[in-house]
Amino acid sequence: MSATALRRNLTPTDAVAEARARYAAARPESAAIHAQARGRLAGGNTRSVLFYAPFPTAMERGEGCWLLDVDGNRYLDLCGEYTAGLLGHTDARVAAAVARAMDGGISLAGVGRAEGAFAALMCERFPVLERVRFTNSGTEANLLALAAARAFTGRTAVMAFEGGYHGGVLSYTAGQNPVNMPVPTLLVPYNDIEAARTMLRKRGGEIAAVIVEPMLGSGGCIPAAPGFLAMLREETAACGALLICDEVMTSRHGPSGAAALAGVRPDLATFGKWIAGGLTAGAFGGREAVMAVFDGHRPGSLPHAGTFNNNVLSMAAGPVALAEAFPPARAETLFAFGESLRARLNAVFREAGVPACFTGMGSMMTVHFRDPPPDRPYAEGPEEAALRELFFFDMLEAGIYLARRGMVALSLPVGPAEADRFVEAVTGFVAERGPLLRGAA
Incomplete structure (x- = not known):
């Protein structure tokens, strides 16, 4: 049986454990930085939203809409510093x-x-x-x-x-x-x-x-x-x-x-x-x-x-x-660009028949592993929580950096080619994790 087939047959909990193991294996320097920081920083970092198990990725530098971590992994940055990084890293x-x-x-x-x-x-x-x-x-x-x-x-x-x-x-x-x-x-x-x-x-x-x-x-x-x-x-x-x-x-x-x-x-x-x-x-x-x-x-x-x-x-x-x-005209363009990208992502879920969606406005969006789209916050079940974490780790493996909670905040350097890259990554996630996604319905 192929590695891909084995991954498809995992439970959500097992899939997350396997994804964490692959994540850790690819980031020994980030692991070392976190271990050392725990000796002086409570919990090993000083901003809760950036913490996740087994340890957070340590970034080395950014340019435009791209990030490089201390282990040499390169990412398309779709986290956008939780909307603060609207102009990108090097305006x-x-x-x-x-x-x-x-x-x-x-x-x-x-x-x-x-x-x-x-x-x-x-x-x-x-x-x-x-x-x-x-x-x-x-x-x-x-x-x-x-x-x-x-x-x-x-x-x-x-x-x-x-x-x-x-x-x-x-x-x-x-x-x-x-x-x-x-x-x-x-x-x-x-x-x-x-x-x-x-x-x-x-x-x-x-x-x-x-x-x-x-x-x-x-x-x-x-x-x-x-x-x-x-x-x-x-x-x-x-x-x-x-x-x-x-x-x-x-x-x-x-x-x-x-x-x-x-x-x-x-x-x-x-x-x-x-x-x-x-x-x-x-x-x-x-x-x-x-x-x-x-x-x-x-x-x-x-x-x-x-x-x-x-x-x-x-x-x-x-x-x-x-x-x-970011004058008003540029704000209008970015808003329309984000609306188009969210529609494309939701089409991927819809055409695959999986209960998932992105909600949002303009250049901000968040993935939810349920359908129809929620109109208010909700208590996430254990399978939904596992799928959200799995999405995060799978996107990292695909070279996409977004918020741990599945939020995307586009920055101005993100263009059509980068949007295509994200759609391709989400399409691959649906293809590989489809059985788990449908099992959560």
Whole structure:
């Protein structure tokens, strides 16, 4: 019996074990780096999303949309640094802007021209922003947006959605998280219009803000259902709560973000990931009246600390990313490219008759081993979990690097040839693992 036939006859659990063994055998240097790191780093790394058993791959360098690991394995990068790497690994315009900024000094402990210029471009690009402020990350942007909402409304509670992710201390991908900030939070199922409406009408007087992703990112690239965001806009306005759209990931969709595509204007919006061309950055803003709580010209304004909020490197890179590398027209092109790729991938599953699909919007998508496509987060069964892990390892073996959870975030250097390569890899996965996929139905 051939090796391929043997692999087809494995159970999902056995197939994952075999895939892990092949993975480990091809990456001895990554294994050694992880073993050494465990002597000083808790768990051997310092970012949970990058950990997976038996050990994570250690990368050596990146160029364009390609990665090279320490063992010499080369990958097409479809992880895109979880949407932060929108411009790819080696955008010359961003590198030049950062080099010029470094020539003038790194930590100046003052404001500068670039900060205001970046803010003006943000407000022009995203009309929801009447006023904006910068942070170091999307996590911080969401925390400050919630603080602004609580100060402005005089209320304390927040309404969020199951499966939502608003940063490392505002994560609801597995319900209430003990790492989360101790903010009174009312959780509602994502895309459940009636449940959300009922909660707002029943307890709206307690709610300072509703925070929502126009498409769940970490929660499975599940877009908001038609009418869901519009209902939230209507009901929050009626009860006096603020609507915050977390566009840390989805601001790449179309010229002005996913909420604008849906025709919804929130009170506040948050940004991060890609806006400084891959450097650390975040931003939050919206209605002038709400953002005025941070106006230092006003007595009693809220403090907004952060040594690197306006760091010279991110402030220099941001205008280049927004205006040169990813202007609105390029955003529209990328969105259409991603829509086409997702349709091609789903056609592979459909034509093979396997219960699997990619959900998403534009340049972001996530694989699910079920059909029909989910419209909200779900509890994954053991066979589904095994298939997701198997997909990850099989893609690595095929030279495709994506998020461990099966998420893809396209970067600008990814073109038609790279899309064809991914479709071919998924087609091979279906051909080889078809019996396991059909067995999960």
